[in-house]
Amino acid sequence: MAWPRSSRIVPAIRACWRLATWGTAWRGEAAGAWPTGWAAASDAPSPESPITPKGPASAAAKIRCHRVITHLRGRGAERGETGTFRQLNILGDPPAPGQKPDKLWLVYLDEAVVIVLAGGVGERLSPLTRERAKPAVYFGGPYRIIDFTLSNCINSGLRRVFIATQYKSLSLHRHIRLGWNVVSDELGKFIEVLAPQKRVGEHWYQGTADAVYQNLYSILPEQPRHVIVLSGDHVYKMDYGKLLRTHIERGAVATLGVIEIPRDEAGRFGVVRVDERDRVVGFLEKPKDTSGLGADDHVLASMGIYVFETETLKRVLEEDAARETAHDFGRDILPLLINDAPVYAHRFHDENKGRAQYWRDIGTLDAYYEANMDLCQVNPQFNLYDPEWPLRTHQPQAPPAKFVFADARRRGTAVDSIISAGCIISGSFIAGSVLGPNVRVHSFCQIENSILMPGVRVGRHARLRNAIIDRDVFVPRGAWIGFDPAEDAHRHTVSERGVVVVTSDDQPYIGPFDDEALRLEADVDRVVAGT
Known part of the structure; x- marks a missing residue:
């Protein structure tokens, strides 16, 4: 400066x-x-x-x-x-979309450090997490799940970001290196991966709080006024600057992001009780019994998003590390704070232009599948195309998608679908599906309501329905996936709601060939060969 x-x-x-x-x-x-x-x-x-x-x-x-x-x-x-x-007590307003922020407000953003927790195993997303961390799973075609949290950081004006990784992190590290080298180190900005190093003990990260505790040696030298703790495995749009403003204006030592959820879903989340000023007065981590949550149809759930005063965070993490706990922010850190310090809730303000607040913990195969299918709707709940809240990712250089053959007997067509760069749809019909980059679909195929990750190859006459095809899988000629429940259960992973997940180790069922389709194929090939 x-x-x-x-x-x-x-x-x-x-x-x-x-x-x-x-x-x-x-x-x-x-x-x-x-x-x-x-x-x-x-x-x-x-x-x-x-x-x-x-x-x-x-x-x-x-x-x-x-x-x-x-x-x-x-x-x-x-x-x-x-x-x-101490920090100034006068804040500029957070900027509205398209407006320049107050210069002093930029100071507060500049003095915050973000740590994104991206080391989760994602067991409920298996087999998609068999070879990659949950934040590295593809979503919406070219994106990875972590891209949405990192895009929120950039769009919020936060430029000092650590990413704590652990589980099968190679593809995630590569993605961050190639796609998120977007800030200048020379100006004191960074998006940097923190691999686990056992600097404070003999164990890997034992919980979310322990992951931050073991990385204090990286955070504290940056001398942040505030530390923002985020999860790297949720899909949503949020201006973290507004969260920081709530924290500063209320004089909180900690502030957590919350969202209203139906009462019957409370057992999946940490549930927050607040007073009339939104000060946190109680916290229950994934309660099995919801009878004590009041009579309302909805409750406030923690989003796994926190802002801490740096000294407060350091103190409570050191206290937690000295005790036998789960070392988790929800179970251990928040209950430690709310009894003797001002902890506030910040109600989620959705930056998405959809119909309702959108925040998805896509931790199961069915939740992951349904969130992708929503993107194919005419008016999806989550808008990938909002110019005021751009989403960034790493995409290899690839040509535009191409649809070939206009013959009435085989026509390359896609409706209500997302088709990424580098895809070639050759004489096949695709509906309600998400195709990642560089997918090849050969002739006479029918693909409905399915997710094809980058590099998938689909042979002729294949039929796919309600399926998730993992990266670089070759679907053989004549394969039927999603049509025979018994064969699908025998050969693949099938979710509770019947979504079929196909990995490179699977052997898909080869269905019967229709004689008319084979004659058509032969006729077309003769025309192409000029015989």
Whole structure:
């Protein structure tokens, strides 16, 4: 950050003092104490007769004030007789879509550090997580699940992001390296992967809180005012700047994101009880008995999103590490805080332009499948195409999708579907399906309500329905998937609702060939060969 020239220091000091008289920009040994490091300035205001503000401070004055504050901190202003600095008490408004943010608000975003927890096993998504971490599972064609959390960070103005990984993380590491190298290290910004290193013990991460605790050695040197803890395996759009604003304005030591859910789903989530000001007064982790949750049809569920004061986070993590617990934010950290410190809830404000709040914990095969199928609707609940909230990912260079053959007997067609770059649909019909990049579908196929991950090859005459085909799988000629429940259960993984998951180790059932289809194939091949 460029420092003010000497001719600008005194106006900056005046701006700081003006702001300090409103909101106590720092704490000295006495209220209004002037930092002695600047007391020699010839026309600095006297602490005994502070300047009376005549109007709102300009954005330029605020930013100059912050520069002086940061400079004082760098010269040791947090120690000795200059007192202990604290953040300014005057916030700019979070920007509306398409508007520039207040400069001082950018300061708060710049001074926050994010840690994304992306080491989950995702057992309920198996076999899709057999070779990859849950945040690395493909979603919506070219995207990975973690892309939505990282896009939220970028769109919210957060540029210092750690990603804690653990389980089968190679593909996730590669994806982050190739697709998320989008901020400048030279400007102090980063999106950086933290692999587990056993720095504080002999164990790998024992829980969400332990994952953050073991990475304090990376977080604390960044000197953040606030630490934002996120999960890397949910699909939603959220402005974390609004969450941070709620935290600061209410003077909280911790703030958690919450969303209203139907009461009968409470057993899947941490349930939060709040008072009339949304201060958290109780927390139940995945309650089996919901009779004590009141009479409302809906309850507040934790989204696994937290903001902490850095010193508070460090203290509670150290206390938790010294005890025999599950080392989990929901089970252990929040109950530790809510009894003796102000912890608040921030109600989820959806940045998506859909019909309702959209937040999906796609932790099961059926939830994953249904969320993908929704994207194919004319008006999906989750909008991938919102220019005001762009979604980023890594995509290999690939040509546009292509549909070939317009013969009435075989026509390359797709309706109500997402077809990614590099796909070739050759004389086949596709409906209500999501195809990742570089999928090849050969002639005479019929694919309905299915998800094909990148690199899938589908041989001629194959029929797919209500299926998920894993990456790089070859579906052989004449395969029937999703039509014979007995064969599907014998050969593949089938979800509770009948979705068939096919991996590279599977041997699909080869269905009967229709004689008319074979004659058509022979006729077409003769025409192509010119015989």
